[in-house]
Amino acid sequence: MGRFFKSFFITFLVIVLLFVGPISFFVLKNHIENPQDFFSEINNGSKNVSFLLLGVDSLDSNTDSNTRSDTIMVVNMNLENGDVNLISIPRDTYASIDGYGKQKINHSYNYGGPELTLKTVNNLLGTNVEHYVTLSYGFVGDVVDIVGGVDVDVPMDMDYEDEWADPPLKIHLKAGEQTLDGDKAMQFLRFRKGYADQDLSRVQAQQQFVSSFLDKLKSPMTVLKAPALLRSYDKNTKTNLPFSQVVKIGLNVGKLSKDSINAQTLPGSPSYKNKISYFFIDENATGTLLREVGLK
Known part of the structure; x- marks a missing residue:
């Protein structure tokens, strides 16, 4: 997957989380075991939510065997x-994987699923x-089909x-x-x-798609499709x-704008080690970057 699709993937996830959160709030309101603890965590917990986002190269994200993470972002x-703040970790990053030595970080998902990948990233x-x-x-x-398609x-x-x-990639679309x-x-x-000017035009395509998708999410009819989402x-x-964290994100949807999403790649450079290409981070x-975004 190219960097463009990865950036869209993250934007898409954030948008869907923001939609699912408030809907789930109402769905769960009368169906939770400890409502006092649940709502206390939503109202009084930390205002910072951090997680590792993994996009996997298998269409079944619940099968870790023979699967490597194609997208790794904090x-x-x-x-x-x-x-x-979205910080992308190149999948070829040279990292120490517990029990498997130093190799490309995306191998960690194959060895131990998201738990080992999270440990490796930390x-x-x-x-x-x-x-x-x-x-x-x-x-x-799935989600595009559920909302009735996206106009572009x-x-x-x-x-x-x-x-x-x-x-496998098979693209056949008419203008x-x-x-x-x-x-x-x-x-x-x-x-x-x-694209003649690849980076600029691909970004414009992303923006067009996300804007159209947002319009669909704002439609009153989309609320009826919440169970399918x-x-x-x-x-x-x-x-x-x-x-509770997903719901908390959703309840703060009004504070998010496209301009407030800052995507960066981990500082570093590619190089070879033992004739294998890796990405080596600049520690x-x-x-400095992690301190600036509040992760350290």
């Missing part, structure tokens, strides 16, 4: 001012992030295939305004070869993030 949300960064959210690519297509203006004919990609279903939305978002969230995620610059 998410830190300040619920008082709405700031969201050891690498010197942080104490306690929670993770693992998300499969199927979530994107496809800027050109898009034709590209790559059978070795994971998931023009249209409503994309889940499968076509994935094609649109994964296309990156034909919750089922998709449950089916396509694996997490130890307390549900000093990384420490």
Whole structure:
């Protein structure tokens, strides 16, 4: 997956979490075992929510065997001012994996699932992030279908295939305004070869898609689809993030804007070790970045 799709993936997750949170608040209001503790945590807990976000290269996020994490990001949300910091960790980052020595950090998911990946990230960064959210690519297509598709203006004919990609890549879209279903939305978002000014145009495509998706979420009819959204969230995620935290995020939706989401990549540079390409972090610059966003 390219950097563009990864950035959209994170934006998409944050938006859906913000929608699911307030809906779930009402769903759970009369169906929780310890309501006093639940609501106390929502009202009185920390205003910072941090978790490790993992996008896996398998369509089944609940199967760890033979699965590596394609997207690894630390998410830190300040619920008082709405700031969201997303720190991407390149999947080739050279890291010490407990019990397996030093190798590429994305191998940790294969060895021990999200728990070992979380431990590996904390050891690498010197942080104490306690929670993770693992998300499969199927979530994107599911949610787009649930909300009835997303209206976009496809800027050109898009034709590209790559059978070795994971998931396999088959893109065939015609130019023009249209409503994309889940499968076509994935094609649109994964296309990156034909833009004249690739980075700028791909960012504009992301912004167009997210804006259209937000419009769908604001529709009164979408509220009726909340149960289906919750089922998709449950089916396509694996997490130890307390549900009270998800609800807390949702209840602060009004403080979030596109401008408040700050995405960065861990400082460092690629290089070779034993003829294998790795990404080596810059420890000093990384420490500075983590302190700036409140993770250290």
